[in-house]
Amino acid sequence: MEIRNLGGSGLRVSAVGIGCNNFGQRTDLETSRKVIHKAIDLGITLFDTADIYAGMGGSETVLGTVLGDRRKDIVLATKYSKPMATDGTRQGASRRYIMAAVEASLTRLKTDYIDLYQQHDYDPLTPIDETLRARIAEAEYVARQMNVNRFVSCQDEYSLVVRGIEKDLLPAAQQYNLGLLPFFPLASGLLTGKYQRGTAAPADTRFAKAPALKDRYVTPRNEDIVEQLQVFAKERGHTMLELAFSWLAARPQVASVIAGATRPEQIEQNVKAISWKLSADEMAEIDRITK
Numbered sequence: 001m002e003i004r005n006l007g008g009s010g011l012r013v014s015a016v017g018i019g020c021n022n023f024g025q026r027t028d029l030e031t032s033r034k035v036i037h038k039a040i041d042l043g044i045t046l047f048d049t050a051d052i053y054a055g056m057g058g059s060e061t062v063l064g065t066v067l068g069d070r071r072k073d074i075v076l077a078t079k080y081s082k083p084m085a086t087d088g089t090r091q092g093a094s095r096r097y098i099m100a101a102v103e104a105s106l107t108r109l110k111t112d113y114i115d116l117y118q119q120h121d122y123d124p125l126t127p128i129d130e131t132l133r134a135r136i137a138e139a140e141y142v143a144r145q146m147n148v149n150r151f152v153s154c155q156d157e158y159s160l161v162v163r164g165i166e167k168d169l170l171p172a173a174q175q176y177n178l179g180l181l182p183f184f185p186l187a188s189g190l191l192t193g194k195y196q197r198g199t200a201a202p203a204d205t206r207f208a209k210a211p212a213l214k215d216r217y218v219t220p221r222n223e224d225i226v227e228q229l230q231v232f233a234k235e236r237g238h239t240m241l242e243l244a245f246s247w248l249a250a251r252p253q254v255a256s257v258i259a260g261a262t263r264p265e266q267i268e269q270n271v272k273a274i275s276w277k278l279s280a281d282e283m284a285e286i287d288r289i290t291k
Helices: 029-041 053-073 095-109 128-146 169-175 187-192 211-217 220-235 240-249 264-273 280-290
Strands: 003-005 012-014 016-019 046-048 075-080 116-119 153-157 179-183 257-260
Touching (some): 012 016, 016 264, 053 095, 075 095, 116 153, 128 169, 153 169, 169 179, 187 220, 187 240, 220 240, 220 280, 240 257, 240 264
Parallel strands (some): 016 046, 016 257, 075 116, 179 257
Antiparallel strands (some): 003 012
């Protein structure tokens, strides 16, 4: 497993990470245990969870139950700021709430330290188009002025069919040396190649169970892109999964590609998928197809 720096921080993370939102939700305790141990055995060190995952605390609780002595072998990332109560009393990014939220996460995770603590939401009172660029620069400036810890990473959706962050956020991340942790690298499954144009999604897939996700990703533009990418990958003896992961791994600032898993076999596939070293000509052809 390739190990990379997380931006300009001292954290070293595996180039493939695991998203933990399935634990305690789509996977029960024993299945989660198998997935977690398989990930560590294969060299995955970045485990990305959040206090809100799996019904407010479920994912963190599973990790705290399962990790035990293996806690020291991973980089544990969690998040705060999304509502952890229905009455609006436990959410946001005030200093008071952060102190309470981190203590609650530490208790559920059964650990005394968190390697990477992340703000899950932007300030909802600020227009998102203003936030995307201004927030990073402003946070960096304030951190320097106050001589306090700065942001070291950002998580944003990024994939072969969702490349909007390249306009503003990615250049800002490069300027301030923030590590990028892309989520939804497979566009909720669209980039796996398992969906066929003009046919219904298989009953056991995410698109069949969540029509809103299908409506979000299955557009004529995206279907055109996927068809061309499938030809591109097949001609070179690779799968769509390998293309999606390896392309992200080659992008600027990407420290680790985060993907969830509900079975140990998926962990094995994800680890193998990042091994394709794309040439400059191949990257240019992918740009032509996807931009």
